[in-house]
Amino acid sequence: MKKFLKPVAFLSLSVLTLISCSNDDENSNSDQVIQAEELPASAKTFVTTYFPNTTYTRVEKNNQVEPDGTLYEVNLSNGFEVDFSSEGNWLDVDGQTQELPQGIVPESIANYVIQNYADLQMIGIDTESTEYEIDLSNGLDLYFTLAGEFVREENN
Template sequence: MTNKSKIFLLMLMLTLSSAWASNDKVVALTRIPQKAQTIIAKHFEGAKVSYVKMDNDWFSKSYDVVFNDGNKIEFDRRGEWKEIDCKYSRVPIQLVPTPIRHHVEAQHPGTYIVQIDRDNRDYEIELNNGLELIFSLKGVFKGFHD
């Protein structure tokens, strides 16, 4: 195979993989998992949804729900929240694990959580004063984010 053929093949593969990977589309709120719909109805009652985007990546699917006020929730394919970003308002306290809530109340009185992010390793939260904290999945404080 000549160098030109190798370069052409590489360029073709890159083009196809980027087209495949960017398979995002706007969908109706009713197209997200029922569990996610319930969370929105219960904890963001009255909030107007600006749009819902479905991210269909190679190995996973997720949904971003963006509200008119700029708040955003990301859900996984099962309807579990992955990230809640409330920018200038409070994350609904019922969605924050109890040990994390208690730690924030005891160690950082007068503050509230504006963002919480959960992955398969830990929780990361941001307080309204800009402080970022990391907790284990069991809610044990691990430290401050760099």
């Protein structure tokens, strides 16, 4: 009888483990693709203002707000990716290798980059709770206060 109970117990534990793993996978991956019309008005205005000749290729709403505040992740037909908060404020704009449109980067930061890194392009900007991060085309990251004052640079 003991020989019979050990395999049954092992098999039961194995099945329970597999079931619990598959449920975890389903719950953790419940971000949903939505229509662009479902974005907050300010997010749609941002896209039409800075990317007027592009279309949405994918709009995703996260199942919960990420630590950086991102709720919506938007991919555009020109290769740009933009993350928005639940209110529709942009948090991150990533041009991959393309230069950011004028006006996204605060003027004081744009002026600093033009004066000190004239041969490089700004290809990404990320707003965080206490600073901006600017990605340059050579892989260098520049950090600024929210008031636009230069803090430091880091190699990516």
